[in-house]
Amino acid sequence: MVKCIIFDCDGVLVDTEKIGNGILLAMAQEHGFEMELEDAYRHFNGRNLKDCFRHIEEAINQKLPETFEAEYRTKSFKAFKTQVKPMEGVVDFIEKLKIPFCVASSGPEEKIRLNLEVAGLLDKFENKIFSSYQIGSWKPEPGIFLHAAQEMGFDVKDCIVLEDSKAGVKAGVSGGFKVFGFANGFNNEDLEEEGAELFSSYEELRKKLDLY
Structure with missing residues (x-):
């Protein structure tokens, strides 16, 4: 019971999930990262954001800018408020x-x-x-x-x-x-x-x- x-x-x-992953992929693409939305669901959903960033950094073999997390949170919060x-x-x-x-x-x-x-x-x-x-x-x-x-x-x-x-x-x-x-x-x-x-x-x- x-x-x-x-x-x-x-x-x-x-x-x-579609909103957050869409914003993350769009931002990561600017740094050379490529991934389909379907794969993002599988790799990123439910994970700590820093783990997602590490995955991206390993794929592009370089560090993301220090401002990346703050920018992502600002953009996603703005989208979440309306969508x-x-x-x-x-x-x-x-x-x-x-x-x-x-x-x-x-x-x-x-x-x-x-x-x-x-x-x-x-x-x-x-x-x-x-x-x-x-x-x-x-x-x-x-x-x-x-x-x-x-x-x-x-x-x-x-x-x-x-x-x-x-x-x-x-x-x-x-x-x-x-x-x-x-x-x-x-x-x-x-x-x-x-x-x-x-x-x-x-x-x-x-x-x-x-x-x-």
């Missing part, structure tokens, strides 16, 4: 939940809050927002999910994790959680390989969990 749901944020609660939407079906799913839930993300709390606010979800997650930056542990390490479960007052076995990235599924599984992977067409094989049970809509997940 599921007693608590731990949501990832980007790509699970809010539709941000972020909730994932289809998630608002109805959350509103009908009768068990506790929270969000646990690798992103800074400021970014999580901004995305939830623009998507109209912030009020549902007040005091239930957990960021890797609060504990200094990023996916694929399990720390953020273990921290979220502890703060919510539940054992790992009583929680499920909802993820859309390879790094996130790896984090959940290594922490001992049952992980459901939100399949988007790009990530299906990766999520299954890491041990997630796939779902492609919140209606499908509701039926799988028999929550209400």
Whole structure:
């Protein structure tokens, strides 16, 4: 019996992955980096931003400018403020939940809050927002999910994790959680390989969990 749901944020609660990856690729291209958007989903989603930058630097064999991160955050925050939407079906799913839930993300709390606010979800997650930056542990390490479960007052076995990235599924599984992977067409094989049970809509997940 599921007693608590731990949501990832980007790509699970809010539709941000296309925005963020698009900006990152466009900026990286100026420094000679080439990658298809589909590959960016696979390599970058769910990872600490500095890991993404390291991947780019290794590919182009040079350091990115010191201003790169600040510029990326400025551009992405500006885009998120106008373009972020909730994932289809998630608002109805959350509103009908009768068990506790929270969000646990690798992103800074400021970014999580901004995305939830623009998507109209912030009020549902007040005091239930957990960021890797609060504990200094990023996916694929399990720390953020273990921290979220502890703060919510539940054992790992009583929680499920909802993820859309390879790094996130790896984090959940290594922490001992049952992980459901939100399949988007790009990530299906990766999520299954890491041990997630796939779902492609919140209606499908509701039926799988028999929550209400």
